[in-house]
Amino acid sequence: MIRVQVVDDEALIRSGFELILNAAADIEVVATSTGAEAADTVKRLRPDVVLLDIRMPDVDGLTVLREIRTMPDAPVVAMLTTFDSDEYIVTALRSGAAGFILKDTEPEQLAQLVRTLAAGGVVLSPKASRSMLHGHPGHGTDDDPGVRRVGLLSEREREVLVLVAEGLSNADVGARIHLSAGTVKDHVSAILTKLRVSSRVQAALLAQRAGLLDGQGRGETLGRGPGQRGDTER
Incomplete structure (x- = not known):
């Protein structure tokens, strides 16, 4: 099973991603959390993949990313964002993110993207690839x-x-x-x-x-x- 943690300040986004991903036979959402809770939850549950909102009001997603990346055997982290032209994307990639997922990604594609991340692949849209x-x-x-x-x-x-x-x-x-x-x-x-x-x-x-x-x-x-x-x- 691919163990996933979803981090977002919006409860609707967290529950939506959890519902979609748990429908896949090989994926389990082990936690959803806000940004403030994210790092402690990662340390406690050790997910394989973290989907992390890049912009949150309680704590900056880039700050959470850097904290997670310092952990031993850190999980793969992909950033969640609304726009693939987000100016923070390149900074996140340079800070160790394995890519990003748009929040309006089609449900049938979401599980496949998580599998890609878990297998060591990179998840980027063509526009973001050109930007990077x-x-x-x-x-x-x-x-x-x-x-x-x-x-x-x-x-x-x-x-x-x-x-x-x-x-x-x-x-x-x-x-x-x-x-x-x-x-x-x-x-x-x-x-x-x-x-x-x-x-x-x-x-x-x-x-x-x-x-x-x-x-x-x-x-x-x-x-x-x-x-x-x-x-x-x-």
Whole structure:
């Protein structure tokens, strides 16, 4: 079962997401909470996925995100928002969010997005992908420490990084380049360590700054995550 916590200041949103997700055979909403209660609830119940409202009156969603990301074995966090042009999205992604879900997402798509997150994929709309990967003019230079770290990657690690930037899970990356999911997991772990980042999204941002995604249209494919849940992925 994929264990989910929904965090939102509106009771109607919390109950609606809970009702929709609990209808899926492989998903259980273990908690719903306001922002003020979110971090303590995560520590107590250890969900696999947290759906976190990016704007709440009681506590800022970005503050909650950063607190959750400091926890050992932190859950995957996706931000909930009303608009895919929300100016806080890029900040959230740079802070470790694995993507975002629009609050008006079709019910039949919501469970699939949660499965994507649980399997290590990235959930973004095409507009948000363009904002994240192309919204900041210019690439990093050779003096950019992040770009220099990308240069430390092996050819295989660069190949894996580009596929990770597409939003693929370890299993899907392995299927694409004929490696086992375990081998891909080892590559992803090495990539995150070499790049000194804590999430796949942050690694994708560095890939863009280093020019690895140029001319390949991959900024539009980040929302295409895997369809099934796999092993826990870094």
